[in-house]
Amino acid sequence: MKFKSLLLALAMTGAALPAGAETPVKIGMITTLSGPGGYLGQDIRDAFKLAIDMEDGKLGGVPVELIVEDDSLKPGQGKQIADRLMKNDGVKLFTGIVFSNVAGATVPDIVDSGAVYVSPNAAPSNFAGKECHRNYFVVSWQNDSLHESAGQNATNLGYKRAFILAPNYQAGKDALAGFKRYFKGEIVGEVYTRLDQTDFAAEMAQIRAADPDVVFQFHPGGLGIAFLRQYQQAGLTGKIPMVLAAPSMDHVTLNAVGEAALGVNVSSHWNADLDNPANKTFMDAWQKAYNRPATYYASQGYDTALLIASALRQTGGKLDDIEAFNAALAKADFQSVRGAFKFGPNQHPVQDWRALRVEKDGDKLVLKTVGTIFTDHGDAYAEQCKL
Numbered sequence: 001m002k003f004k005s006l007l008l009a010l011a012m013t014g015a016a017l018p019a020g021a022e023t024p025v026k027i028g029m030i031t032t033l034s035g036p037g038g039y040l041g042q043d044i045r046d047a048f049k050l051a052i053d054m055e056d057g058k059l060g061g062v063p064v065e066l067i068v069e070d071d072s073l074k075p076g077q078g079k080q081i082a083d084r085l086m087k088n089d090g091v092k093l094f095t096g097i098v099f100s101n102v103a104g105a106t107v108p109d110i111v112d113s114g115a116v117y118v119s120p121n122a123a124p125s126n127f128a129g130k131e132c133h134r135n136y137f138v139v140s141w142q143n144d145s146l147h148e149s150a151g152q153n154a155t156n157l158g159y160k161r162a163f164i165l166a167p168n169y170q171a172g173k174d175a176l177a178g179f180k181r182y183f184k185g186e187i188v189g190e191v192y193t194r195l196d197q198t199d200f201a202a203e204m205a206q207i208r209a210a211d212p213d214v215v216f217q218f219h220p221g222g223l224g225i226a227f228l229r230q231y232q233q234a235g236l237t238g239k240i241p242m243v244l245a246a247p248s249m250d251h252v253t254l255n256a257v258g259e260a261a262l263g264v265n266v267s268s269h270w271n272a273d274l275d276n277p278a279n280k281t282f283m284d285a286w287q288k289a290y291n292r293p294a295t296y297y298a299s300q301g302y303d304t305a306l307l308i309a310s311a312l313r314q315t316g317g318k319l320d321d322i323e324a325f326n327a328a329l330a331k332a333d334f335q336s337v338r339g340a341f342k343f344g345p346n347q348h349p350v351q352d353w354r355a356l357r358v359e360k361d362g363d364k365l366v367l368k369t370v371g372t373i374f375t376d377h378g379d380a381y382a383e384q385c386k387l
Helices: 003-013 038-054 075-089 100-112 143-156 170-182 201-210 222-233 251-261 277-290 296-315 322-330
Strands: 025-031 062-070 093-095 116-119 136-138 161-167 186-193 214-217 243-245 265-268 349-361 364-377
Touching: 025 038, 025 075, 038 062, 038 277, 038 296, 062 075, 062 296, 075 100, 093 296, 100 116, 100 170, 116 296, 116 322, 136 322, 143 170, 143 214, 143 243, 143 265, 143 349, 143 364, 161 170, 161 201, 170 186, 186 201, 201 222, 214 222, 214 243, 222 251, 251 364, 277 296, 296 322
Parallel strands: 025 062, 025 093, 093 116, 116 136, 161 186, 161 214, 243 265
Antiparallel strands: 265 349, 349 364
8 A cells, every 4th residue: 555545544544554654744624614604614624735746645745644524614614623633633733714713713722722824715814813823824815905905906096985894793893894894985884694694585685775886794604605696686796796705706716606706806816827837736736636627715724724734844744842833834844836925923824815807708707816915915914922
């Protein structure tokens, strides 16, 4: 059996390595694999595994064992999984969480126990400022910052009156705060929906009554698909344009809603068409391995694996000195698929944000990169962090 296959088998069974084999570093991946947001966690998991496969079962030359658990978008379940993996399996390195409410319940226990958490997605505002932690790193974004890019994009596009919506949880609150921070026009309606909501009829009526010149909404995964379909059914598509951030319009959403997405403006730190060597390598490997569109979540899962690989390479895979491992992570010594990448003082990304638009390429709908919104953009909370 090849070593790669052996490691994957061990990850599934928890079996011991043969005598004489190098003990792999255990990485606990707690992510959402079921429910409307399940494909988000699946893409993070699959891209992270892809990076391991590309190194024949290693990251940074160090054998790794990836232990994947489904939090089912339940904060208590995420917390229980983390506690079990730390106590029973000795896991000192974690990643994977998609949703900020799960992160809020889970990450403090991880980092306060002396383990390291590297986020491929969720990045709530409270963890970026005064509650930052030396064992906490974010590869994706700070929650507000991706929606700041949408607010600036809406301003750049000349919109003056916006109706804004998001689910009533930490990431939703951060989303609307971020959008309002950079949108220079008037907010004519602000609504918080339920995190499990799939019927938006009441919200469609509110939008129609407010008659804005743009709608900004943050609904990740299946929630966003439901929202866009109902927006079209309500006759609002083509009448009131949308400006969105990446989580509300990825390639899965685009394929699901089709023509309802045409002309939608999107802001993102990454797109499939970015012309850099790391992204080309990732996209080629992704298509060969999975033969499906890559999402922002996949790009983040892959970058998270590359970051961890860089730190494992520098430390020889040793996690007994967490400070040394953190210092290696902080260097961000890897080539990101999004291009320029570095950490700010709160160990959150400083990166470029791009304007995308849904356009037709022949008979296909594509997300096309059409410009730059921010260059070397950090987040609003970094100065509050004292590490």
